[in-house]
Amino acid sequence: MKPEITRERIVEYLRNFASSKDYVFAMWLEGADGLDKVDDYSDIDFWFDVKKEYQESFLHECIKELQKLGEIDSRVDEIRKEIAQSNIHLANTSEYLTLDICVQSHEIRGLDATCFTKNDLAEKPLIQFDKDNIITFKNTPKLNIEKLQKAFNNSKNRILQSSRVIKYIKRNQYGEAYLKYIENIADPLVTIARIIYTPNHLEYGLCHINDHLPQEIVQKLEQFYRVSSFEDIENNISKAKELLGVLEQQFIEKYGIITDTK
Numbered sequence: 730m731k732p733e734i735t736r737e738r739i740v741e742y743l744r745n746f747a748s749s750k751d752y753v754f755a756m757w758l759e760g761a762d763g764l765d766k767v768d769d770y771s772d773i774d775f776w777f778d779v780k781k782e783y784q785e786s787f788l789h790e791c792i793k794e795l796q797k798l799g800e801i802d803s804r805v806d807e808i809r810k811e812i813a814q815s816n817i818h819l820a821n822t823s824e825y826l827t828l829d830i831c832v833q834s835h836e837i838r839g840l841d842a843t844c845f846t847k848n849d850l851a852e853k854p855l856i857q858f859d860k861d862n863i864i865t866f867k868n869t870p871k872l873n874i875e876k877l878q879k880a881f882n883n884s885k886n887r888i889l890q891s892s893r894v895i896k897y898i899k900r901n902q903y904g905e906a907y908l909k910y911i912e913n914i915a916d917p918l919v920t921i922a923r924i925i926y927t928p929n930h931l932e933y934g935l936c937h938i939n940d941h942l943p944q945e946i947v948q949k950l951e952q953f954y955r956v957s958s959f960e961d962i963e964n965n966i967s968k969a970k971e972l973l974g975v976l977e978q979q980f981i982e983k984y985g986i987i988t989d990t991k
Contacts, residue, residue, distance in 0.1 A: 733821055733822060733823065734798055734799055734819060734821050734822050735822075736767075736771075736773055736822075736826055738798075739773065739795070739798065739819075739822070739826075739828065740758065740762075740773065740857070742794075742795075742798060743756070743775060743791060743794070743795070744756060744857045744858065746790075746791070746794050747777060747791070747857075747858075748857075748858050750779075750787070752779050752780040752782075752783045752787070753777055753778070753779050753783075753787065753860075754778045754779065754780075754835075754859070754860050754861045754863055755776075755777070755778040755843070755856070755858065755859040755860065755861065755863050755864060756775070756776065756777050756778075756856075756857040756858055756859075757776050757854040757855060757856045757857055757859070757864060758773065758774060758775060758776070758854070758855040758857065759774040759776055759852060759853070759854060759855075760772065760773070760774035760829075761774075762774070762855045763852070763853040763854050763855045764851075764853055766940070769823070769825065770825045771825070771826075772825070772826060772827040772828065772829055773826065773827075773828050773829065774829045774831070775791075775828065775829065775830045775831065776831050776832075776833070776854070777791075777830075777831070777832045777833070778833055778834065778835055778843060778863055779832055779833070779834055780834065780836075781834040781836040781837060783834075784812075784813050784832055784833065784834045784837070785808055785813040785832070787813075787832050788808075788813040788814070788815055788830060788832045791815075791830050791832075792804070792815060792817060792830070795817065795819065795828070798819060798821075799819040799820055799821040799822065800819065800820040800821070801817050801818065801819060801820070802818055802819070802820040803817065803818045804816070804817045804818075805817075810837065811833065811837050811838050812831055812832065812833050812838070813831075813832045813833075814829070814830065814831045814832070815829075815830050816828070816829045816830075817830070835863055840863060840865070843863045843864045843865065844864075844865045844866070844867055845864070845865070845866050845867070846866070846867055846868070846869055846870070846929070847866050847867065847868055847869065848869075849869075849929075850927065850930070850940070850941060851927075851930050851933060851937060851941065869929065870929065872928055872929070874984060874986065877924050877928055877984065878984070878986055880920060880924055880931060881921060881924050881977075881980055883917075884917035884918075884920045884921050884924075885917070885921070885973060885977065887912070887913045887914075887917040888913065888914055888917050888918070888969055888970060888973050889970075890913060891913070891914065891966045891969075891970075893909050893913050894906055894909045894910045894913055894914060894962065894966065895963070895966070897909060898959045898962065898963060901959075903959065906959065906962055907956070907962070910956065910962045910965070910966075911954075914953065914962075914965065914966055914969045915950075915953040915954055915965075915969075916934065918950060918953060918969055918972060918973070918976070919934055919935060919938070919950055920934070921973070921976050921977075921980070922942055922946050922950060922976065923941070923942070924980065925976060925979050925980055925983060926941070926942050926943065926946065927941045927942065935954075938950070949972060952965070952968075953965050953968070953969060
């Protein structure tokens, strides 16, 4: 049995390989490595910036090179215009050590894609090399209060329109009731909590919620995803409206604006 390959060995191996290519401008790690939160369950989020014409071919080069370290036992590719991406796992590594390889070209994505916010709680690059100084940093952007107010009101009104969920309960259609409950009750509560606590990261939803929000709030929100019956959903709709009232008051106190139902 081959010895297990470590994350440090994989990072070093790809860094040496990529830095030798004149069409690869930069390499950095995101996720747990960038945020200094690596544990036994962390994957590796690789990012490469390359010349436009090598965007997809370099991804396949990386995969071929990694096969020299070990057999690939699972692989999921997603090739888009702006990013060529593959998520793979090497058989001789920890079952949790998946490798998410993303290859981009700044000619396609633009340099904004490699401009990071200083001291951001969600996204920070761990730079491996940067030949052309394409990775830059900016101050935290000023909040768009109008955007936040609109997002709050949209989420609030979804919760208030609980009839969109209840009608499926009355029809005895659990699948549909569950779907509409998540869309119109549970997820909007998370959005509202993020508006209050992480206004620059509304799009993250439940992703990394334990790292981004106070534990007291996380525990309350998690309860809304623990449902297994029509009764659970109905009870949580009432609790959601109670929590909405509390969060709305916090929103008003923080931003000094009045919410509405328009």
